[in-house]
Amino acid sequence: MTMRIMVVEDDALIALDICGLLEDLGHEVIAEAADAGAAWDLAEDDKPDLALVDIRLAKNTDGGKLAQKLYDQLGVRSLFVSGSITDEFRKAMAAINPIGFLGKPVTRRTLGDALAAVH
Incomplete structure (x- = not known):
C-alpha cells in the first residue's frame, strides 16, 4: 500500500x-520540514497519510507536540524516528496511537517493518 508521507527532520542528510x-x-514523500511550525503548515495544506517525526526539531520545536496536534486536529498518526526516545516519551505519546518508535540510524528494514504494520 503506497502512503503519502511527511518527513519532519531537522538534519538535512538524515531527511534525505x-x-x-x-x-x-x-x-x-509529499512534504519535508525541519521544524514543527513549517510541518504543521504543510500538513494543513496537504494532509499526509502519516508523518515521520523526529523529537527534537529545528527552532527548538518539539516533535511530540507536533505529533499530538497532527493527531488531534487532522487525524494523522506519527512514526517517531529519533535518537532520544525514552520510556517516558513513549508513555506520553501513547494517547495519540503512534505507529511506532525507531532509533537512529534508521534502516530500510526497520523502516519497512514499521510501515508494514500500518493499516
Missing part, C-alpha cells in the same frame, strides 16, 4: 536518507 528509503519502499 529517510526520503530515499521511503521512495525505495514505494511511498510518496
Whole structure:
C-alpha cells in the first residue's frame, strides 16, 4: 500500500536518507520540514497519510507536540524516528496511537517493518 508521507527532520542528510528509503519502499514523500511550525503548515495544506517525526526539531520545536496536534486536529498518526526516545516519551505519546518508535540510524528494514504494520 503506497502512503503519502511527511518527513519532519531537522538534519538535512538524515531527511534525505529517510526520503530515499521511503521512495525505495514505494511511498510518496509529499512534504519535508525541519521544524514543527513549517510541518504543521504543510500538513494543513496537504494532509499526509502519516508523518515521520523526529523529537527534537529545528527552532527548538518539539516533535511530540507536533505529533499530538497532527493527531488531534487532522487525524494523522506519527512514526517517531529519533535518537532520544525514552520510556517516558513513549508513555506520553501513547494517547495519540503512534505507529511506532525507531532509533537512529534508521534502516530500510526497520523502516519497512514499521510501515508494514500500518493499516
